[in-house]
Amino acid sequence: MSADTELEAQIAAWRGYMLRQRGVSPADADELEDHLRSRIEDLTETGLHADEAFLIAVKRMGGVDELSREFAREHSERLWKQLVMTADPDAPAASERRRDLVVMVVCAALAAVAIKLPALFGLDFTGDADAPALFGMRIEDESGTFYPRNLGLFALPPLALYFAWRRGIGRGTAAAIVLLFALGAVAANAFPLDQESQSFALTAIHLPLALWLVVGVAYAAGEWRSGHRRMDFIRFTGEWFIYLALLILGGGVLTGFTAGVFAAIGVDSETFIVNWLVPCGGMAAIVVAAWLVESKQSVIENMAPVLTRVFTPLFAATLVAALVAIAVTTNAIDVERDMLILFDLLLVVVLGLVLYSISARDPAAKTGVFDWMQLALVLSALLIDVLVLVAVTGRITEWGFTPNKSAALGLNLVLFANLAWTAWLYFSIIKGRKRFSQLDRWQTDYVPVYAAWAWTVVLVFPPLFAFA
Amino acid sequence: MRIAKDLVAASSTPLVLGILTEEESYGYAILKEIGERSGGRLEWTEGLLYPLLHRLERVGYIESTWRTPEGGRRRKYYRITEAGRGELAEQRRQWAAVVDALQDVWEATRSAAPVAPPALEA
Numbered sequence: 001m002s003a004d005t006e007l008e009a010q011i012a013a014w015r016g017y018m019l020r021q022r023g024v025s026p027a028d029a030d031e032l033e034d035h036l037r038s039r040i041e042d043l044t045e046t047g048l049h050a051d052e053a054f055l056i057a058v059k060r061m062g063g064v065d066e067l068s069r070e071f072a073r074e075h076s077e078r079l080w081k082q083l084v085m086t087a088d089p090d091a092p093a094a095s096e097r098r099r100d101l102v103v104m105v106v107c108a109a110l111a112a113v114a115i116k117l118p119a120l121f122g123l124d125f126t127g128d129a130d131a132p133a134l135f136g137m138r139i140e141d142e143s144g145t146f147y148p149r150n151l152g153l154f155a156l157p158p159l160a161l162y163f164a165w166r167r168g169i170g171r172g173t174a175a176a177i178v179l180l181f182a183l184g185a186v187a188a189n190a191f192p193l194d195q196e197s198q199s200f201a202l203t204a205i206h207l208p209l210a211l212w213l214v215v216g217v218a219y220a221a222g223e224w225r226s227g228h229r230r231m232d233f234i235r236f237t238g239e240w241f242i243y244l245a246l247l248i249l250g251g252g253v254l255t256g257f258t259a260g261v262f263a264a265i266g267v268d269s270e271t272f273i274v275n276w277l278v279p280c281g282g283m284a285a286i287v288v289a290a291w292l293v294e295s296k297q298s299v300i301e302n303m304a305p306v307l308t309r310v311f312t313p314l315f316a317a318t319l320v321a322a323l324v325a326i327a328v329t330t331n332a333i334d335v336e337r338d339m340l341i342l343f344d345l346l347l348v349v350v351l352g353l354v355l356y357s358i359s360a361r362d363p364a365a366k367t368g369v370f371d372w373m374q375l376a377l378v379l380s381a382l383l384i385d386v387l388v389l390v391a392v393t394g395r396i397t398e399w400g401f402t403p404n405k406s407a408a409l410g411l412n413l414v415l416f417a418n419l420a421w422t423a424w425l426y427f428s429i430i431k432g433r434k435r436f437s438q439l440d441r442w443q444t445d446y447v448p449v450y451a452a453w454a455w456t457v458v459l460v461f462p463p464l465f466a467f468a
Numbered sequence: 469m470r471i472a473k474d475l476v477a478a479s480s481t482p483l484v485l486g487i488l489t490e491e492e493s494y495g496y497a498i499l500k501e502i503g504e505r506s507g508g509r510l511e512w513t514e515g516l517l518y519p520l521l522h523r524l525e526r527v528g529y530i531e532s533t534w535r536t537p538e539g540g541r542r543r544k545y546y547r548i549t550e551a552g553r554g555e556l557a558e559q560r561r562q563w564a565a566v567v568d569a570l571q572d573v574w575e576a577t578r579s580a581a582p583v584a585p586p587a588l589e590a
Binding site: 028031034037071074 | 494496497499514515518520523541542543
């Protein structure tokens with residue numbers, strides 16, 4: 001019996017190794033496994049032990065690399081096809097994949113419906129106001145405040161539902177997620193926020209962030225305390241963002257063609273595009289991008305770390321150049337609202353670059369030039385953060401607290417704390433006194449701080465500043 | 469004796485199609501059959517056989533079904549199609565021509581073999 005289970009374990013390991021090869025589909029692995037088993041049976045009949053038979057059978061099978069190369073040569077299309085969904089009817093996992101596809105389609109449809117639901121109650125958006133608002137770019141427009149305020153509440157609950165379904169989360173976690181979304185809905189709609197007020201814009205920006213981390217709870221299937229799960233979610237966020245950008249690009253092409261083709265035949269498609277295609281497509285894309293990341297994890301994973309590798313030196317050079325320019329011209333940083341957002345985004349990008357490069361790093365690898373470059377990046381970001389902080393505090397002492405300035409100050413402090421400790425850890429790692437896992441740990445431990453800050457801005461700021 | 473790679477590759481399609489003409493079969497059995505037919509002189513690897521089977525299926529000479537025989541494992545069986553039979557007949561004609569030509573050459577060289585090269589004789 002034990003010899004049998006051992007043999008099964010060996011075959012399973014071999015099969016797993018086979019499946020990781022390029023060009024070998026699950027059906028091929030089935031076929032080859034049958035082949036392997038047939039040979040093992042023949043060999044054991046001649047008097048060999050199971051483990052000996054396994055060794056000889058595997059050896060006769062030839063090198064896995066060689067075998068998979070032959071498969072890849074015959075099935076070169078697979079290397080590409082794997083990028084999109086191939087529901088191979090032979091594959092035993094096909095039914096599961098189909099089920100996942102159905103779940104995704106349902107959730108994406110829910111997201112598309114969610115954004116059209118308010119229209120039933122007369123909350124329509126018209127003109128060109130909604131398209132920019134959809135991606136959170138322009139939030140003060142004539143179309144009213146409903147859609148920008150509730151931006152995070154259309155697609156993110158279906159996305160959380162998708163993960164809840166996929167991961168089969170517990171009842172307690174599900175209840176917590178529902179409660180948090182309800183809290184977000186209340187925060188977005190209960191306060192009497194004027195569309196000209198600063199608090200309104202802050203809510204529109206911070207609520208989606210807060211709710212995104214709620215999606216993270218669903219993603220981690222309730223294990224949000226686990227550092228590993230948090231890191232997975234950070235990785236997921238990066239990959240999701242890349243897929244979403246690709247989908248939006250494709251969507252833009254589709255929209256352009258739709259407008260052009262119908263204009264050519266004299267039909268006005270603007271209402272359709274503005275009211276249906278862009279909002280519904282955009283909301284559905286949020287779920288579809290998540291599904292793509294989930295189902296393609298093993299195929300083109302680690303796209304974000306690759307981009308990180310390319311852009312870390314470039315961003316480091318830009319930041320250093322900016323610092324040199326500031327030093328030479330002695331110009332202070334302009335703290336207009338747009339500028340503040342720009343600098344905060346810059347710091348977030350730097351943090352992202354650091355995060356994705358450490359998330360994909362082999363912890364055992366030696367430190368090298370790239371690590372010094374990252375340290376330079378973090379340090380220059382830190383310096384810029386200090387300059388922004390100085391400018392903001394200067395404005396606050398001169399003009400007093402406003403929602404915008406307080407939010408900028410808070411966010412910069414949150415990022416400063418993270419960047420400062422990251423820089424210190426990174427330095428220690430390069431010096432060989434600390435390990436990468438500690439930096440990992442620091443970043444995952446810090447995630448709740450962002451959540452706390454986003455919820456503070458959404459829930460506490462409006463009443464604190466009398467809905468200014 | 470090892471048969472050269474080119475020769476193995478050239479003969480692989482008619483061999484597989486020929487074996488499948490007799491009855492439908494699966495990968496491992498085909499491989500064993502080829503070993504037996506050639507007296508162990510033709511040794512195919514899995515890296516040759518399975519991609520070949522998949523290619524023949526793609527071009528429509530054979531077709532496959534997954535089946536589970538009683539008390540057995542799920543297994544992929546291959547069966548020859550009409551197009552495959554046509555291809556086999558065509559290959560057979562070509563091989564016959566090659567074999568005929570070779571036979572002629574062998575006959576000629578057999579009579580010439582015992583004789584030493586003419587240049588030396590002179």
